[in-house]
Structure formats: structure tokens, C-alpha cells
Amino acid sequence: MTISATFKGAEGQLHAAASAATGLSDFGDAAEYLPGLQRLLAALDENGPAFKPQGRAFAWNLLVGVLISRLFSEQGWKTHPQCLQQPVRRPLIVIGIPRTGTTALHKLLSMDPQFQGMERWLTAFPMPRPERDSWADNPWYQACEAGLEQFFAAAPHMRAAHDMRADDVDECLEVLKQNFCSNFFGSSLRVPDYDRWWLQQSEASSYKRLLKVIQLIGTNSPQKTWLLKNPGHVAQVDALLDVFPDACVVQTHRSPASALPSLCSVLREARSILEEGVDAHAIGQRETRYWQAAVDDAHQARARAPGQFLDVLQSDIQREPMVVVQNIYQHFGLTLSDEARARMLERISAAPEARHGEHRYSAETFGLDSAGINQRFAPYIQRHALA
Template structure:
């Protein structure tokens, strides 16, 4: 059928060397899942096709550039992990205030190459294009900005980096792709972090930070794979009641999908979401035991919200990072500003997604 996505045609439209063939299997699984399970609208089909083509194009650019950077050593990475909607974004934003930290910005994830100087006309144009992308997304996905605010110049999640290996939960958020999600759970994630490192190399070739600050809830069950690529990585794990986080990520996912699909089975969404994060949590629990205390710190949402500054100080102390006076002042100012920011309340329940509190607690607490 002409309205189906086609991997061969998509690849033929690209004239770049995409590097190793590790993209072929996930591409075929993803395309088949989108065609047979996602129930995409015509716009959804075009959007998914555009996204995949764009991700592969950037992949090719990264591969070409990274070959000229064989001896570049990545600065120590700090990963913020935890279930989605557990306060990771607020914590990430606080930690990103540190001048010694660098996080990939949204516009850099969209258009990292060719490399450009800070403040240059090229950089400004890429930021403008990224703002246009966000404007379009907010038109088609109602309430997205209220639920997960993104700006062109703000740090963003690594799921936008993992797409270069075509192994990212982003695609599941966009459309119902259960076969692809199962593949994602079972496949070796090491290749995702090989491309992750290549991407950071490209950015670091322009400016080397003391540490990289990174975030993505889907890192949760991938500690072994991360450490195989980044042996000096450290992890900040924020914990929150899963009966609060699971319906929240289901609600966000359903809002995103409304822009691309004809219908959404909320019960299936709830089941798939709970299964994925249960498996991620089990992997995390078995893998974290291999880490030293100075590589891993657990913090708790309730304590963090009550006293964000104390939580940040605890993190720095655990990793023996210097917490400067300047950084403390920036953190206090951000906390004060955030407390004054009004937010729209989002109403969602576990029951909307065929789940109940007891089941979620039994499987995730």
C-alpha cells in the first residue's frame, strides 16, 4: 500500500554514509510496528517518516565528523535517572546551573553539524529553526508545553540522542508500537551508547566541560551498557511514588499520540507503560549493586521538593564535587523563581489506564 512507510525508500532518499549497519534491524522493526500497530493518521505517517529520515541524516553527519575525532576523551558524565515524571527535570535544571556542567541543548540535538561557534549567525539560525519545530509541535500536540516545557536553548533528554541509533523510547511515545517496544527492551543497548558518545564527541570538539550532565528516565535499566562506554559515569537516582509517576507519563504519552494517531487504547497504554518500567526497575536493581557509593546516589522526591538546595548539596558531597558560592547563589535564585511560577494542574488517574494503586505498588515499589 502506498500509504505505508517503506524502509528501502526512506534509505534511498539519504546520500550519507550511515556508518555500521546496526541501524538496519531497529529500523525494520520500527517501520513494521508503525505500519501494522500504530494506527497513524496521514499526518502521523508523514511526521514519523520525517523524524526517522532526520534522525538518520544527523546520524550520518555524526559518523562523518566523529571519524576525525578518534582520540577525544569524553569528560566525566553524570546521569540523572528515575521513573519518568519523578522530578528528574527540575533536578536536572538545578544541576545544569553549575558552570562546570554542560548538557546537550535542544537545538544541538536537532542540528549539531556542521560545527559552529557560539553566538555565530549559523548558531542563531539553528536556534530559530528549532523554535519553529517546537512551535509546530505545540500546535499539533495540545498542552505539551504545560506538561513538558521545552525551549530551543534548554537542556533536553537523551532520548533525542538515542534516536541516532534508532533505539529510543521516543517512538513509543509518538505512537503505539508494542513490537518495537519489546525489541527495545530485549536488544543490547550498548550500540545506543556508542552513538551517544559519538554525539558528545561532536559537541565536545567545540567546547569541553568539566562534566557532562545528562538525563533520560530510560537510562534506568541500562547501567551496565552505560558503564561499558563511560566507565567513570556516576548516577543520581530520584525516587517517587510510582502511583503518581505512571499515570502522569501515560497522560503525557496519550497527549503526544493525539497528534499522530487515529485512536488510543488507554488500557493498552497503561499495561505497556507499566511493563516497560517494571522491567527497567528490575534491571536497575540488579545492576546498581555493582557500583561504588561514590558513583551512585539515591534521593527521594518528597525530601527534594521540601528542600531542593539541601538535596543538591547532598549530591555534590556524595560525588566529592565542589559546590561553589556562585553555584549556590544560582541554585537559590532558581529555586525561588520556580516557587513563584504558576503551573496548570493536570488531572489524571491510574484507573483511566486500566491500572490500580495496589498493582502499581506491588510491581514498582
């Protein structure tokens, strides 16, 4: 595959690469995603990362992958237009600052067969969910597995911090980035010029697209309740409720002085695949600034539907996970079957989050200190008794 010497102006080559990989050509409404893509490409050149030799290829493939996801979505809607008439009623959605237990809770809840989620490989290649027995032989599932193996080979410590599997449920972020207007790019790459543009944009169209992708993936199981998760929904509660007005939302909480250094460590590890000399302090500053604004925005937006939210502490998820589950089910009027309970207890006993070792990091690496974080997040900490 030929990679352009510069990113700016390379959108044609990126589109051609995505089409060559899939045999598809309809990327949807250009006005929806092209401004963001062009801003991102310019930012990668003008004030972007100092790429490692393999880093430019990783970044290139990342962008091609997002375009491939758009191609699959557009093709799926043309092939299965009836899916867009299927209602998505009362989805259960887990949100919260990253590293506050969102993933552990999401995957624990996914053990309940009454739910359906977006598996990792289907966020990359959206299509009506095939029968599970066929996945191993599906070339797109195999491509997702291969991509994850390549990622973890380049960043082996990431498995301890945030393991990912092709057949596990994953984040809405993987779909929301299809419009190239997303926190994903500013957190994953050094693109401050793009960041400044993105922070002034609305993500409303991205959330409308998310709903349509969910409808596509659930074409064969419209009766099942959706289980979704995305930390970034904290910053977009209004957009979330606009497309899922009857959503049942669980917001997880942990002291920001503990959550933010953990998040920064994950981001630095991922960015080290691409970049020389990752600026850890810049990551710390960006993430602190962004998530402080996010929790404040969420507090204001939650007022429009207070009964649709339930707050959960990460410490409770770790200490008494089934009590947390029972509280969630009781709050939202859900039924916990014996089968679901048994499957959840089996997962808890297996402790999959610990199978790759301990995630080690230091707040000082990112220029963070507990006192400073606590001061910036004081209203949030007081609201949820996180001191």
C-alpha cells in the same frame, strides 16, 4: 515533501529526504541501525496506529529527523576526528523512572557553569557546540525551535506536563534513538511488533554512539564536566557504566503509583497528535510492565559500582532543592561555587516548571490503580521507602 503511502519498504525515500534536507549522504554503518528502522517501518503498517490525517506526516518527519541526526553525527566525526580522543571523565548523570523529578533536577544542576550538557537543538543536529551568541542565527537552531513550536501547537497541554526549549539541556534518549533500537519508539507510537523485537536487543552499540556524540558536541570545551540525564538509563545501567565507567549517577525516586499515571498522561498527549483513538489502557499496561522490569534490572546492575550512585526523592527535590544539590555535590566531591548557587536559587525562585499551568490526569484513564501498582513494585518501594 512526498510521503510514502506505506511505511514498509520506504527506507530509501526516508534516506533521500534526510539527504535532501542536509546535503549529506553518509548515514554510517547500515548494520548498526537499518534492522531497527526496517522493523519499525513494518510495525507501523502491520499492527500500527490508526493515523490521523496529519499523523502520518508527523511520524514520517520524526523518522527523517532521526536520520538527519545520524547524518550530522557522521559528518561531525569526519570533520573533527580528534574529538573521539577526548576523555569523558566522571560525568554526572541523572536517571530515574520518568516523572520522578529527573528533568527539574537536571535543569537545576545545569545552572552550574562547571557543567556542560546536550542542548535540545544539538541532540537533533550534533555538531561542536557553537558560541552561544551565535545560536539564534543558526539555521539548525531555528529549525529546532520551529519544530518544537509545531509540536506544542498540535499538543498544547504538553507544555504544562513537559516543556522543551531548543536551548535547554535535554535527554540522552534524543541521541540513543539514532540506532532505531530504543524505548522511544514503542512509547511514542503504537508498534507492538517492533516492541517485541526491541526488547530482545542489546543497546550497547547505541551507548557507544552516545559517547561519540557527546565527544563531538564537547569538542570546543573538553575540560568541562558533562551533565547528562535520561530516565531510560534505569533499564540500561550496565550499558551506561560500560561507556562511562566512572560515572556519578543520581537516581530519583517517587511512588510509582503517582509517577506512572503522570507518564502515561504525557505519552497519550503526545501520541494523540498522530493517532485516532489512542488506547490509554494499553499505554498503562506497557509502561507499568516496562518500568517494573527496569527498576529491578537497575537494582541488580548497581551492585557493580554501589559507591557511584546516590538516591534522591522527588519530594525532597520539590521541598528542599538546594539541600538535595548540596548532598549531591558532597557525595561526589564536587564544588558548589557562589555563582552556581546564585543561579540555582534564581531558577528556583522563577519556578519555570509551573509557568504553563498544572498537569492534570487520572490513573483510572489508563486502567491503573494504586494497590495494583504498589503490589507489582513492592520490592522497589520497600528499598527506597516510597510507601
